[in-house]
Amino acid sequence: MEKVPPNxxxxVILFLSITLALSSIFYFLIIYSGTLSSGWGQFTMGLMWCPGIAALITMKILGRNISDLGWKWGKTKYQIWSYLIPLIYAFIAYLVIWVFGWGGFYDKAYVTRLTEAFGFGEIGNGLVIASYFILFGIFGTIRSASSALGEEIGWRGFLVPELYKTQGFTRTSLISGFIWGAWHLPILLFADYNSGTPSWYAMSCFMVLIISMSFIYTWFRIKSGSLWTAVILHASHNLFIQRIFTPLTEDTGSTPYYIDEFGIVLPIVGICFAIYYWSKRKELLPAPQMG
Structure with a gap:
C-alpha cells in the first residue's frame, strides 16, 4: 500500500475530535448520575447523536456535500438482510445459551409483566411472547432506528467511507470497530452499561463483539452504498438483544457471563459472522467507485 500523505x-482526526468534544458533555451527565436512564434516557439519546452531529459539522467545515454521507436507499435486498442478520446471530447465540442451561427460557416474572402491560389477561405465555416478539420486532425497530441513526451518520456515514479510501476493507473494519467500541467505554466502565459482570470481562467481550460486528456493517455500507443498511443493522441489533432476547432469558446463576453484549457467547458468534463477511471482501468495489 502506498504511503498516505498526513493531510x-x-x-478523520477532525471528525473524532468533534465527536469526543460533544460526547464529553453526555459522558459527564451519565457518569455523574450513574445510569443510562438518567434524564429520562435523553442523555443517552444525546450521546448517540454526537457522532452524527460531528459528521455534519465536519462535512460543513470541509466544504463537502451532506449527500455524500450515503443517504440513498440502495437495493432493498441489502436492507432486508440488514434487518435479519442481527436476528439470526442473536437467535443462534441465545439458543446456545438456553440449550446449555447458561440461561433459561423464559423469565416468567418478565412475561408476567408483559401480560399485564399488554392487558391480555390469561391467554397463555406463549401467545404473549409471540405477540411481544412480533410487535416489537416491527414497530420497535422504527423507534430503535431513531437513536441508531445518530451514531450511524457518524460511524458508517462518514468514518467508514473516509477510512476505506486509504485503508481497504480489513483495516477499515478493524479501525472503525475499535473506535466505535472505545467510544462506549466511559459509560461501560463508569456507569451502568453492563449486564452485571466485572468491568474487565464486560469490556473484553464487548470490544470483541463490536469489532466483529464492524466487519458486517462495513461490508454492507460499502456494498450497498447506503447509510441505511448500517442504521437498520444497528436498530435491529439493539432491539433483538436488548429488548427481546436478554429480558426473556432467565438468570440461572452465572447467566450475565454468557448473555447480552457483555457475555461470552455473542462475541463468539460475532467472530464467525465477521469471518464470513471478511471472506466476501473481494465483492466490494474499490474506494473511487463506491456508491
Missing amino acids: KYKP
Whole structure:
C-alpha cells in the first residue's frame, strides 16, 4: 500500500475530535448520575447523536456535500438482510445459551409483566411472547432506528467511507470497530452499561463483539452504498438483544457471563459472522467507485 500523505487523515482526526468534544458533555451527565436512564434516557439519546452531529459539522467545515454521507436507499435486498442478520446471530447465540442451561427460557416474572402491560389477561405465555416478539420486532425497530441513526451518520456515514479510501476493507473494519467500541467505554466502565459482570470481562467481550460486528456493517455500507443498511443493522441489533432476547432469558446463576453484549457467547458468534463477511471482501468495489 502506498504511503498516505498526513493531510489525508485530517478529516478523520477532525471528525473524532468533534465527536469526543460533544460526547464529553453526555459522558459527564451519565457518569455523574450513574445510569443510562438518567434524564429520562435523553442523555443517552444525546450521546448517540454526537457522532452524527460531528459528521455534519465536519462535512460543513470541509466544504463537502451532506449527500455524500450515503443517504440513498440502495437495493432493498441489502436492507432486508440488514434487518435479519442481527436476528439470526442473536437467535443462534441465545439458543446456545438456553440449550446449555447458561440461561433459561423464559423469565416468567418478565412475561408476567408483559401480560399485564399488554392487558391480555390469561391467554397463555406463549401467545404473549409471540405477540411481544412480533410487535416489537416491527414497530420497535422504527423507534430503535431513531437513536441508531445518530451514531450511524457518524460511524458508517462518514468514518467508514473516509477510512476505506486509504485503508481497504480489513483495516477499515478493524479501525472503525475499535473506535466505535472505545467510544462506549466511559459509560461501560463508569456507569451502568453492563449486564452485571466485572468491568474487565464486560469490556473484553464487548470490544470483541463490536469489532466483529464492524466487519458486517462495513461490508454492507460499502456494498450497498447506503447509510441505511448500517442504521437498520444497528436498530435491529439493539432491539433483538436488548429488548427481546436478554429480558426473556432467565438468570440461572452465572447467566450475565454468557448473555447480552457483555457475555461470552455473542462475541463468539460475532467472530464467525465477521469471518464470513471478511471472506466476501473481494465483492466490494474499490474506494473511487463506491456508491
